[in-house]
Amino acid sequence: MMSRPTVAAEGTLLRALYQALHGTVVTIDLTFVYSITACRGLVDGSTTLELDNGITLDGEVVVWHDVGIMAKKCRDTNPVVPNDPMFPYVGKLVANLTLAQIQTLDCGSQRQAGYPQQLLYPGARIPTLKEVFDFVSCADPSHRILWNIESKIDARFPNRTAGVQDFVQKQYSIFRDSPYYRSITYQSFDWRTLIAMKELDPTITTSALIDEDTVFAPEWLAGLQLDSFPGPSLGEQMAQAAHAVKADILSPTATILIPSPEDPSESIKFTTQSLVDEAHRRGMHVKPWTVNRLDIADELLRWGADGIITDYPNVVRRWAKQQGLSVAPKYPKQRVFSCLEKHMQRV
Template structure:
C-alpha cells in the first residue's frame, strides 16, 4: 500500500509519449523525465570527451550536460575547468618546436590556442573519486562544434537535449574570456546547430544569462547557484539574495533567479549550510520551499550533482523536474523504477561507429 501511495504522489511528474509519437523525433526528449549526464557522465567515462558523450547516449540520458571554455584564438571548447589540470590531462608534443608555452598542462585555457590544447591526452587518467571511469587513452578536448557533429552522427533525428554552461570566472576576469565574448560565440554556434531548439544555457555567472536573454529571448536559461555564489553579488548579476522577501533562503534564491528571467533554477543538491538566522542550525541547500517557490514563479528546478538515490528520492518527492548526475545509467534505471517515462537508449553499434569516425578528427 505504501508503494501505491508513493506512486500516487509521483503521479503529477509522470510524462508519457503518445503512442503515435516518434520517440526519436526532434525535442521528443522533453516528454521524458530529465536525467542529465553531467560532463557526459563522468562517473562512468573520462569527462568532457567524445567517449563520455557517447556513453551518455548509450546510457539513455535525456540531456547531455557540458561546459565551454574559450581559447586564446577564440575557439569554443568543451571543458569544465578554467585551466588544464595535471590530474586530467597529459602533455604529448608541442605544436611547434621550442614553443615557449610548452608544457601546456597547468596553463589557463584562455592563454592557449586550440592547436595547443588539442595536443593534450585527456583520456588516460582515471580520477581518484571516480574509480569506475572508462579510460580512452589519447582522447582530446573537443570543440563544441565537434561535439555537435559527433552527436548528430549518432543522433540523426536530433532528439537529445543539451545543457551548456559558460565556464567564466566572475571573480577573476583575466582568467577567462568575458561575458559578451562567451555569449556571442556560444550563441553563434547554437544558432547554426540543428540542436538550436534543444539547448539550455546555464551559468553560475548570472550576467551571462541576462546577456543571453537580451540577445535571444528564445534561449532557455538556467541559473546555477551554490554555497560559494549564494551571497556573492559578482556572481549573481549584482543581486543580493537576502534582499528578496523570502521568507526562507530557498524562496529568496528562487525569487532572485526569477528576477533575471531564468527559466530553470539549478541549485546544488548535496551541500549543507548554516541557517542565516541560527548558525547552529544546518539547512539543506535545496529544499521543498525552494522548489515550491520556483514552481509558483513558473520556473523548473534541476539540482546537481546527484549521485545518491536517497537524495534523488527526496528531490523527486519534492517535485524536482530533473536530476543532473555523474551516473546517468543508474539514475535512469531509478527513474524507470519510479514509473517515470525515460528517454530511449541509442544503439551501441551506431554510436561506436560514429565515435570511431569522429575520434580521428579531434
C-alpha cells in the same frame, strides 16, 4: 497534482538526466574526454547531453570543465612549434592557449581519483563544441537529443577566462548554426551570462546555477544581493533572484557538503520545499544537484522538483523506474561507435 521530476546523474565523466516534465528524457554529461564517453549516454538511451565550454586565446569554443588544464587530467605531448614559450601547456589557463596548443594534449590516459572504474582512452583530445555537435548529429540524424550547455566563466577573476560577451556571442554563434539550436538550455553560475544570452535571444532557455559558494556573492549573481528580495526564506530569495534574471530553470545544489553537527552522516539542506514552491509559483523549473542518496531523491520527488542530478546514474535509473518514470529508447550501438570512429579521426 505533483508533476513528475527530472532525474539526472552526474559524475566527473558522466551525468545522466531522466526528465519527466511531459515524458522522460535522459541526459549524459562528460566533463572531459567528452566525445568518447558520450557514446555511453547515446547507447544507453540518453536524450539530453550536458557539457561545459571554455574559450581559447584564439576565440574557439572548446568542451572542457575547468578554467585551466589540470595535470591530473591531461598530459603534454609535443609543442605546436619548436621552442614554444607556452610549452608545457599543462597548468595553463584555457584562455591563454590557442586551440592548436590545447589539441596537442593527451587527456585520456589518466584515471581520476575517486573513479576506479573509469576506462582510459590514451590520446583523447579536447574537442570544440562544433566537433561535438557534428559527432552527435552523425549518431542522431533525426536530432532528437537535447542539450544543457554551461559557460565556464570565472566571475571573481575576469583575467582567468574570456569575458561575458565573448562567451555569449561565440557560443550563440555556434548554437545558431547547429541543427540543435532550439534544443539547448544555457546554464551558468555566472548569472551575467544568462542575462546577456536572454538579451541576445529571449527565446533561449536559461538555467541559473547556484550553491553555497555563490549564494552570498553578488559577483556571481549579476550584482544581486539576496537580502534585497522579500523571501522570507533563503530558498524563496534564491528563486526570486533567479526569476529577476529571467531564468527559466533554477539549478541549486541539493545539500551543503558540510555535514550537519547533529548527525555527521547528514548534510544541511540547500534545496528546500519553499525554494521549489516559490520557483514553481514564478513559472520556473527546479533541478537540484548532486543527489547521491535516494532518501534525498525521494524527498525532492515529494516536493515536486523537476530535476535530480547524481553521481550514480545506474542506481538512479533503477530508482526512476521504480517511481514509474519511463526510460528513453537507446541509440543503435553500431551507428554510434561508427560515428565516434569518424569523429576521433578528425579531432
